[in-house]
Amino acid sequence: MRILVTITPQMYREAIAHYLRQHRPGYEVRTASPEDVEEEVRVFAPHLLVRNDTDGIDPRALTNVPFIIEVLYSDSMDARMSVDGRVEEAKDISTDELLRVADEAAAGMRET
Amino acid sequence: MTPVRIVLADDHTMFREGMASVLASRGDVEVVGQGPHGIAAVDLVERHKPDVVITQVEHHPRRAEEILSAMRSASPKSRIVVLTMFDNLHYVRTLSRLGINAYVHKSSSVEELLATVSALSRNPEGDNVVVSMPRGSLEQIGDGHESALSDRELEVLVLVARGFSNRQVARDLHLSEATVKRHLANIYEKIGVGSRSDAVRTALAEQWIGFHEVVSADSDSPDGSGGRSL
Numbered sequence: 001m002r003i004l005v006t007i008t009p010q011m012y013r014e015a016i017a018h019y020l021r022q023h024r025p026g027y028e029v030r031t032a033s034p035e036d037v038e039e040e041v042r043v044f045a046p047h048l049l050v051r052n053d054t055d056g057i058d059p060r061a062l063t064n065v066p067f068i069i070e071v072l073y074s075d076s077m078d079a080r081m082s083v084d085g086r087v088e089e090a091k092d093i094s095t096d097e098l099l100r101v102a103d104e105a106a107a108g109m110r111e112t
Numbered sequence: 113m114t115p116v117r118i119v120l121a122d123d124h125t126m127f128r129e130g131m132a133s134v135l136a137s138r139g140d141v142e143v144v145g146q147g148p149h150g151i152a153a154v155d156l157v158e159r160h161k162p163d164v165v166i167t168q169v170e171h172h173p174r175r176a177e178e179i180l181s182a183m184r185s186a187s188p189k190s191r192i193v194v195l196t197m198f199d200n201l202h203y204v205r206t207l208s209r210l211g212i213n214a215y216v217h218k219s220s221s222v223e224e225l226l227a228t229v230s231a232l233s234r235n236p237e238g239d240n241v242v243v244s245m246p247r248g249s250l251e252q253i254g255d256g257h258e259s260a261l262s263d264r265e266l267e268v269l270v271l272v273a274r275g276f277s278n279r280q281v282a283r284d285l286h287l288s289e290a291t292v293k294r295h296l297a298n299i300y301e302k303i304g305v306g307s308r309s310d311a312v313r314t315a316l317a318e319q320w321i322g323f324h325e326v327v328s329a330d331s332d333s334p335d336g337s338g339g340r341s342l
Contacts, residue, residue, distance in 0.1 A: 009197065009219045010218070010219050011131075011195070011222055011225060012127045015127055015131045015134050016130045018134045018137070018222065022133055071126075092126075095130060097126070098126055
């Protein structure tokens with residue numbers, strides 16, 4: 001299970017990655033700044049991407065990422081979660097929600 | 113060794129919980145309370161009287177003053193670490209006058225935040241302010257117009273940059289419209305421009321006021337709309 005965290009600013013990105021590593025030590029978690037995302041997506045091929053909607057990433061670069069959590073900085077920090085083709089919205093996403101999506105992504109990955 | 117007791121205040125639950133997890137992973141730190149920032153955080157500070165408060169601040173200086181002063185009164189001995197996206201020296205200076213102990217820009221690393229907490233807790237009587245902010249912002253330290261503008265003039269400029277009319281600026285700052293016009297005339301003269309748009313453009317370009325300070329959505333917006341900011 002591979003997770004890429006590209007949230008800005010850096011402090012938030014590192015805190016989220018730390019939380020994932022601590023609570024799901026079996027998952028491989030990497031961080032990347034927005035300017036390196038397209039390259040990381042290509043090389044690391046994450047199953048889950050945690051990003052914000054103002055990062056300027058070309059959506060075409062993400063078509064092969066099956067699970068995405070997108071924090072909506074442009075809209076009061078709510079979050080949109082693309083979970084295997086299904087889109088969910090969350091008001092103020094918590095770490096529980098983050099782990100739930102990560103676990104769903106892991107389960108989805110095992111099934112394929 | 114007694115752990116450093118910390119209250120953590122940030123509006124964004126996932127980030128806050130992640131940050132709490134980072135802090136708690138250090139054996140010498142205990143997160144005794146966490147919640148949204150603002151006045152709600154003052155209650156946490158009052159209740160726990162922590163050694164260190166780490167709080168998001170994304171407000172207009174007057175609102176920040178209200179919250180930080182309340183925290184200071186609730187727990188005078190707590191060391192206050194401000195986390196912010198504001199990256200201009202005017203804001204650093206303003207918050208320093210409010211008695212904060214550290215100003216950490218959110219582009220800093222988690223390690224830098226931990227080092228700040230460690231530095232403050234090892235020297236609880238120290239009076240220096242720890243500042244971690246982008247190099248580019250520090251390099252903008254000027255010796256000219258920014259220091260020539262008064263705090264009130266910078267406040268007026270921020271509101272003008274937000275699209276406030278003179279009347280709205282006057283209402284927001286509890287001034288007369290004539291006083292606002294006089295402040296603007298002084299600003300134009302001091303920085304050598306002839307219009308409000310030139311004044312705003314210059315102030316933003318020179319980082320006398322910060323972009324986040326201008327776009328921050330709080331109760332000071334002209335339409336009174338609320339909202340959270342980074």
